[in-house]
Amino acid sequence: MTFRKTAARIVLATILLGALPDFACAQMSHQHASEAACEDTVLRCASKVTPAFAPDGTLWLTWMAGGQISVASSKDRGKSFSAAVQVTRDRLNLDWGPDARPKLAIDAKGDIALAFSIFRDQAFNGQVLTTRSTDGGRSFDPPKPITANNESQRFEAIGFDPAGAVFVVWLDKRNRVPAQQRGEKYDGAGLFFASSKGGSASYSEAQLVADNTCECCRLGLAFDGAGHPVVVFRNIFEGGVRDHAIVTFTDLGTPGEVHRVSRDDWQIAACPHHGPSLTISREGTYHVTWYTNGKARKGLFYARSRDGGKTFSDPLPVGQPNRSPSRSQIAAGPQGLAMAWKEFDGQKTSIHLTTSNDDGATWSKPTDIADTADSSDHPLLVSDSRQTYLSWMTKADGYHFQAIEGEP
The missing domain is CATH 2.40.128 (Lipocalin)
Known part of the structure; x- marks a missing residue:
């Protein structure tokens, strides 16, 4: 290289x-099997690696390898890394989709919030799991679902706002079955969110931002100058057009209006697997x-x-x-x-x-x-x-x- x-x-x-x-x-x-160099859980075997800097300048990595999620840190900007810490205890069917990866966020105290998704079945129905470390990454709580709903969740994004609250947003198919029971066609997935305040490991009830969004692309998450979450996502507009949209929250529990980023007119009844960056x-x-x-x-x-x-x-x-x-x-x-x-x-x-x-x-x-x-x-x-x-x-x-x- x-x-x-x-x-x-x-x-x-x-x-x-x-x-x-x-x-x-x-x-x-x-073709996910070809991306990993080996089947162990060490960094050199990873197929997906996500970095984040802590406020004190420590670089943290989380990666998926050997069916597990691991983390390690570096005090010298990536020249050397600490021994890896296993976030997961068992080998999992981790979401290997092109836009899927483990994500982490770090607050001012060095606490780490981490999220990732797994496949629950052969139909690519997913489940978003989250965990926290309150001891500087030395150990992590057992991962648990972001929501009790058992429909598919994937493509989560996670971050800390300036006040130290964790904000998570993901794609969720819980509205699919009720629509089908009403005899209605249901396209895509819903864009859902939840938050966790005060260092708690539990999250608020999931809430809907927008329904019928594209179900298979990563989300872009950032916080504006006032600390409000901003999310960019691939939406499904009228006529099956899968162009990008953006929403700015007024607070952690209140999404604003959805606006269109661009009129590309991509009409496709399939998954692009290629999300945005913000x-x-x-x-x-x-x-x-x-x-x-x-x-x-x-x-x-x-x-x-x-x-x-x-x-x-x-x-x-x-x-x-x-x-x-x-x-x-x-x-x-x-x-x-x-x-x-x-x-x-x-x-x-x-x-x-x-x-x-x-x-x-x-x-x-x-x-x-x-x-x-x-x-x-x-x-x-x-x-x-x-x-x-x-x-x-x-x-x-x-x-x-x-x-x-x-x-x-």
Whole structure:
């Protein structure tokens, strides 16, 4: 694997559009067995790895390997890691979907909230499990369901608000059976949420944000300057159009209006398995990246909102269309915005990076910063108080955690 510096700046809008290539279609028909390097629970065997920084600068990783969830920490920004701690006790049928992964959030005291999902049956009905650590990650409570409802839940996102409350949002199919019993067609799933305050391991009753959303894409979660949750998700609009939408909460228990991010007109009666990414800058601007194969546009795109998600800028294309750009991730760090995504040239997968120091008005020339010749996880971006980093798990080359050079 190689890492390279970022280059000169250009306007992102100059990157050309393209159609959905065969490789992007292949990514959506996920073959989970090939992604793990081995069947043990250690980090080098992981297929999905998720990073998070604690307020004290400790880097935490959670990963799925060998049918279990583990965590480890690093005090030297990824150069070395502590011994792994097993979060789960037994081998589980972990959700291996393309957009599924364990997630963690860390509060100001170093307490950790962790969520992941499992498959309960062969029909891909899932169950979201959560756990907490109140001793700095040395041990975790036994994982328990986020809700007592026994219908399918998947694609959870979790975070701490500034007051230390945990907020969880997920996709939930509890409204499917009642609709069918009424003789009504039910598309997709419901977007549900719950919260936990005061260090409690229990969550509030699940509440609905929006029904009939796309059931198989990851969610983007961030908190605005007032500490309110903001969620971006793939919705099902009229006519079976699966475009992205966003909602800003007025408090932990009250979702606001749902607004459309972009009119891509992707009419598909299937699962894209390719969700969005969301970050909110210090200026309060919402920044969203997403994938579409719509009639209006195809590929990866970026847009921003300066009015709390009510309206968004015109979508700007991301990546080289002849190299199947996919899995974009965006992050607001201490030195500005960074966006990373995958491309495939027919032989190797590479990670490309672009940065912005003017709140998304212009972006640097995209640069190839890492590559691998075998299967790999999505590229993730994570920031501490000084720097933004690329986190990427690969089958052939192992786990890589790299400071992004040349940030604005």
